[in-house]
Amino acid sequence: MSRWQIVAGTARFTGDPDQPRLAVEQANGDTCTIEATHYVVATGSTPWAPPIAGLADAGYLTSTTAMDLDRLPESMVVIGGNAIGLEQAQLFARLGTRVTVVETLDRLAPFEEPEISAAIEGVFADEGIPVHTGPTVTAVARADDGYSLTLTTGAGTVELAAEQLLAATGHRPLTGGLNLDQVGVTVGRRGEIVVDERLLTSNRRIWAAEDVKGHPQFVYVAGAYGALIVDNAFGGAGRRMDYTNLPQVIFTTPAIAAAGLIDAQAAMQGLDCECHVLPLDFVPRAIVNRDTRLLVKIVAKRGSGRIRGVHVQADNAGALIAAAVYAVQAGMTVVQMATSGAPT
Numbered sequence: 001m002s003r004w005q006i007v008a009g010t011a012r013f014t015g016d017p018d019q020p021r022l023a024v025e026q027a028n029g030d031t032c033t034i035e036a037t038h039y040v041v042a043t044g045s046t047p048w049a050p051p052i053a054g055l056a057d058a059g060y061l062t063s064t065t066a067m068d069l070d071r072l073p074e075s076m077v078v079i080g081g082n083a084i085g086l087e088q089a090q091l092f093a094r095l096g097t098r099v100t101v102v103e104t105l106d107r108l109a110p111f112e113e114p115e116i117s118a119a120i121e122g123v124f125a126d127e128g129i130p131v132h133t134g135p136t137v138t139a140v141a142r143a144d145d146g147y148s149l150t151l152t153t154g155a156g157t158v159e160l161a162a163e164q165l166l167a168a169t170g171h172r173p174l175t176g177g178l179n180l181d182q183v184g185v186t187v188g189r190r191g192e193i194v195v196d197e198r199l200l201t202s203n204r205r206i207w208a209a210e211d212v213k214g215h216p217q218f219v220y221v222a223g224a225y226g227a228l229i230v231d232n233a234f235g236g237a238g239r240r241m242d243y244t245n246l247p248q249v250i251f252t253t254p255a256i257a258a259a260g261l262i263d264a265q266a267a268m269q270g271l272d273c274e275c276h277v278l279p280l281d282f283v284p285r286a287i288v289n290r291d292t293r294l295l296v297k298i299v300a301k302r303g304s305g306r307i308r309g310v311h312v313q314a315d316n317a318g319a320l321i322a323a324a325v326y327a328v329q330a331g332m333t334v335v336q337m338a339t340s341g342a343p344t
Helices: 083-095 114-126 219-235 263-268 284-288 317-329 334-340
Strands: 010-016 019-025 031-034 039-041 045-047 075-079 098-103 131-133 136-143 146-153 156-162 164-167 171-173 206-208 247-250 255-260 273-279 295-301 307-314
Touching (some): 075 083, 075 146, 075 156, 083 098, 083 114, 083 164, 083 247, 098 156, 114 131, 114 255, 114 295, 114 307, 146 164, 206 219, 247 317, 255 317, 263 273, 263 307
Parallel strands (some): 039 206, 075 098, 098 131
Antiparallel strands (some): 010 019, 019 031, 045 171, 136 146, 146 156, 247 255, 255 307, 273 295, 295 307
């Protein structure tokens, strides 16, 4: 029999910073008070949309509610050209929906290397998915037959119309209503719980894990958080999170994957780096697959050749990036990767 007690309800912190407690309001109207030595806040995050005129009144799909549609829409505008927007735009387009993507920054996948952005823009162009990068979405309206959007660009105004509108502009931590200030827990400007490298909040008895901290929002990161908090809270291990070699994947087709620093991050850290870009015209598997539009980019320290980041757009990029994680973590050089048979 499980020794875990599960209490269903809406929780908020009470008490004071030295003696925090949880008050849980249950569906039957009762309130259950819980007192513990340590608390872990893992309330996650929720889809967020920017304050565009008319958007809240018009309503919109999120990455979650889009999956609940029981009929394929004829057309869709996707606001957001990062991971979630790219994945769902391509999904609906391949199912037969006419999809248009709007990214307010100057390129798709704006937080990846520029070469990666150019490659995925080429893929979307080849698949007939129109993309608008760099505009301001100034208005959204809804009528019986769908949505209309007004974009303002340097060249003038663009009007878009579609049956459905998907806002894929990121997530915000779910901390509202937890009463965190009551127990001295610091919250950032986006609602994220501020933690140190051990995942401890500003209250020595309260920890935070998963997306509620605003840190990288990946399933495998959340899993690592749980083990780390248990070791630190109950074993005093003092373990710390290290995101230096963190892999990440955007599940488009072909996929985008990365580990380590992008070139711009290296420059911001004062690292003198050089980049090596390998077009897949030189990779036999890509030639056999008849798709050589894609690439691998390696960011390496100038002189030593030590690898600081690897960025890939290719079939099975998510599997390939595991080798890159080892290369960055071990401090391998470009020459070592080439001579050891590891993918470059």
